[in-house]
Amino acid sequence: MGSTYTVRIWAVRQRKDRGQTSAELRWKVGDTPHSQTFGTKTLADSRRAELLTAVNAGEPFDEATGVPVRELRQRNDVSWYQHARDYIEMKWPAAPAKTRTGLADTLATATPALVTSRRGMPDTRELRSALYSWAFNFNRWTDDHPAEVVRILAWVERNAMPVSAMDDPIVMRKVLTAFTQRLDGKKAAASVVKRKRAVFHNALGYAVEARRLPHNPLPQVQWVIPPTGEEVDPGCVVNPRQARTLLDAVEKQGTRGEHLKAFFGCLYHAGLRPAEAVWLRHENCELPLSGWGTLHLDGSRPRVGRGWTDSGQPHDERGLKWRAEREIRHVPIPPHFTAMLREHVQAHGVAPDGRLFRTARGGLVQESGYGEVWARARKKALTAQQHASPLGARPYDLRHACVSLWLNSGVDPVEVARRAGHSVAVLLKVYAKCLDGATAMANARIDDALKRWQ
Template sequence: MGTTYDVRIWAVRQRKDRGQSSAELRWKVGDTPHSQTFATKTLADSRRAELLTAVNGGEPFDEATGVPVREIRQRNDVTCYQHARDYIEMKWPTAPAKTRTGLADTMATAMPVLVTSRRGMPDPRVLRQALYSWAFNFNRWTEDPPAEVARVLAWVERNAMPVSALDDPLVMRKVLTAFTQRLDGKKAAASTVKRKRAVFHNALGFAVEARRLPHNPLTQVQWVIPPTTDGIDPGCVVNPRQARTLLDAVAAQGARGEHLRAFFGCLYHAALRPAEAVWLRHENCELPASGWGTLHLDGSRPRVGRGWTDSGDPHDTRGLKWRPEREIRHVPIPPHFTAMLREHIQAHGIAPDGRLFRTARGGLVQESGYGEVWARARRKALTPQQHASPLAARPYDLRHACVSLWLNSGVDPVEVARRAGHSVAVLLKVYAKCLDGATAMANARIDAALEHWA
């Protein structure tokens, strides 16, 4: 059943049930009959007049309940704060931990402008922290927040707009403007604005689904999404010689560096994401004595924080990104890297659960830890000009360099996409970038061709 404008309303009729007189109002919405009994005919006539007014005003009726859709929305109207929490609760069970942080971040950004009064508004940073860490973190709803947080959230509850107020383009524009600004007053990255708008659009769609809004009001705003740069900056991509120098600089940092050399090698030689390399286990590795080996990847462990995972562990238990659960990605690795992994296992052994890489206490490798090692390697291996540039600024840039090397070596994009764990469309849009120095090689080839025909 849905909504319809086909409504027929009959005159009120008197009834006597068990010696008592009552008035019955009967009407039909679509093919569904409805009736309502009132104590007096006056009350029944009043309700009949309300329904007739809605019909004459061209309002749609809900066939299941028999009442104007407007009335359903009025019954279901809640505050924006309550709706945001309902949305978080709806999304939480199936959302990865990282997605949960994005949902909370978006709602915490939007909520401060969705209030009817700013009188007594808490400090923006305090307000943001209370919303992000408590109001929109479903895992903490069973906990009693600190007194200060409770006061902040009570203020939000008192001053939050009703959801019905969102059907106003000017309100929507205020929310979109909030997405473009950071707490420090600087402009937010275009990718962040785009992500938050997408989440908020979905939250408004949930309001339509819950019959709290007649339509998604975000589409009524003439607002251009800031353009995002999807492609990788070629300036961040190292060539093979630079990659070797950087890995050597990692190994030169003592026991910790020697242990992480193969970790960074996984990113450069097999295009693993850091979270995939964190979870690489001995059973995932096929390492023959000679020739090419293969990594059989079956999952990842991205670090999100204890408060956002179902297990309470700081690392989320995930399958491969953008792949069905339990799918395995098979990545061939060159002989020299196969030998590197064999040497790593021989020198460092494996964790009780089979992991190749671990902290000194046996835990999962932390981004803060390997990030420090990588920063020191860059300072040692790169020239001052290169160090000041985006060249390999992040360990993740090694993955970009690997995929770029495969593409520039002439490997079929379909095969590159399969190994990297991407669709071909995403691969060509994001990763098809030139190696450092490839421009000079291209120029030399053009010069050679021109000289040939001189």
């Protein structure tokens, strides 16, 4: 049922029930009849007059409850703080842990801009921390809150503006401005602003769904979303020779380096995301003695933090990114990398659960650990100029290099997208023109095409 302007109101009639006289008001909204009983005819007439006034003013009525939509919205009105917590509670069960942190970050940024008074406002950083870590972390709602957090959140609860007051472009602009600024006063990255606006828009959409707002007010603001550079910077992509040199530099860093060489190889030779390589198990690997092998990927373990996962573990238990639950991605791997993984298993064995890569204590590989090894490898393998540049600055850049190499080698983009776990549209937008030397390769192909026509 929705809202309608079709309303019919009958005259009040008096009834005698068990020796007592009461007044009944009957009306019909759309196809749904409604009635309400009052102790006196005067009260019933007064309510009838209210409904008639709404009809004459051209207000829509809610068919399910039978009352004017405006009145229903007033009944449902809550503070922004309460609505934000309702939104978190609604989104939490189905949201991956990383998404939960994004939701909390957005609402913690928006809430300080949605208050009726700044008098007695807590310190900016303490306020953001209390909102992010406690108010909008559903897992911690039942925990004992520190006294300072209780004080800060009590201030927010007292001063948060009602949701009904948010149907105002000026208020919306204040929130959007807050999204563009970091806590240190510097400008936020365009991608962060875009992500936060999307979450906030969704939270306002939930307010419409909950009958707390008549419509989503955010599109009314004449505000241009900052352009985001989604394309991979070609300057960060290593070529095959540089990749080999870097992997060799990893291997030379003692026992941990020898163990992690194949881990970084997964990123460069198979295009795995780091979280996918962390969860790679022996059962996922098809490693023949000769020829191409295959990795059968069925999940990932991104590190988010204990407070945000359902398991209470630092790593979230997830399926493949942008894929249906339990979907498997099959990635062929070249013979030399197949041999590298086979040698890795022979030299280092596997964890009790089959994982190829693990810490010294058998735990999941940590970003801080492999990031430190990668930083030393860059310093050792690259020239001073290259080291100061973004070339291979992050382990994730090895994945960029892998996908770019596939594309520039002439592999069908559909096949590249399938192997990388992307849509074709995202693939072509993000990864094109990233291989070191791609311009020369393209020029050579054009030369060959022209020569064939001479």
